[in-house]
Amino acid sequence: NAGVTQTPKFQVLKTGQSMTLQCAQDMNHNSMYWYRQDPGMGLRLIYYSASEGTTDKGEVPNGYNVSRLNKREFSLRLESAAPSQTSVYFCASRDPGGGANYGYTFGSGTRLTVV
């Protein structure tokens, strides 16, 4: 049981380049999330998908797009990377079917540097 898998683990981009961060979960969770983690700011929600076929903005969606490809996969795309997007990105999933009792399962993170 792999849980939440993110790829790649590390990436360096030049300003203006694009890339897609991949996330897949094998727990049959309905909800999936993308967060960024910056020093002193904790985790900030970028986008989330409450269920397959739906996506919603979080706190800091500008400069990002997402795709909920199917129940398992939720990708995050940077169309034109900027140095301000240098961060560690975490994907998470959650099964809200049991109500509010359930917390997140996180991926191992992607460390992205934009130069």
Place this chain on the structure above:
Amino acid sequence: AQRVTQPEKLLSVFKGAPVELKCNYSYSGSPELFWYVQYSRQRLQLLLRHISRESIKGFTADLNKGETSFHLKKPFAQEEDSAMYYCAPSLLGNFNKFYFGSGTKLNVKP
């Protein structure tokens, strides 16, 4: 706006000392409340959730609705408790979405 505050960026204690990591949230009502922990070079993981009244690794957290706080406590800190700790209340009315505090780094000294 709904906010969660962890006032201490860094908390250093000696092994065996009690530890309390503070978390305050700015909205009323009954959000669901969680604490997450991130050990060095590891992924974030759920530590405990309020609704379960759990004690995990000796940690407990008490919800104080009057003070809108959900502080994490442990009576005797261990070196292996050194990590980043994040408080995460759910968004009121939307239990699908959780906002995280900025985190407290706990350093337990030998």
